[in-house]
Amino acid sequence: MPTYISEVDVHEAEAQNPQDLVSTWGSIREEIRELGGEVLDSHAVLGEYDFLVVYDVDDRETAFKVTQVIERHGLDTRTMGALPIERIGELVDDV
Template identity: 50%
Template sequence: MAKYVALVDIRTSVQNAQDLVSTWGDIRLEFEEFGVELDGSFAVLGEYDFLLIFEAPDRDTAFKAGIAVERHGMDMQTMEIIPMADFAGLVED
């Protein structure tokens, strides 16, 4: 499976942090339905609110994950990532 990192920004104001936690639970369930494995989720200080690291079987499934997050009132910028060892192999060719 390909690995992705996503920067997430909340579009609406959050009145209750517990609601936000519940939303992430819903998103996690949707990811599982698509066959997406969430490797990590982090709150971020700075321009974005959250960072996600996940694996998806293919690019189309990664798009579905992004759409699922956006349905919950968040913007998601997704990027495919590869391990440095794989990158080094590409550079050597």
């Protein structure tokens, strides 16, 4: 299953209550699960974005749906495909 990483930005107007934000993440995890995906990891981060979410889904179309799920909750995303370092070694050996 391909892995994707979404950088997530919270607008100050949307994050009035930290407890609501925690509840929102629970809803997002469940909605990703309903799409057939799995959240592998998530972190609050310092910097340009507020959160980092790592998840596996079946394909790019489902990854797009995940971004829509996240954005529907008033959050902005920037999403990238990812490969484990071990897999890069295998790919290089094939070249």
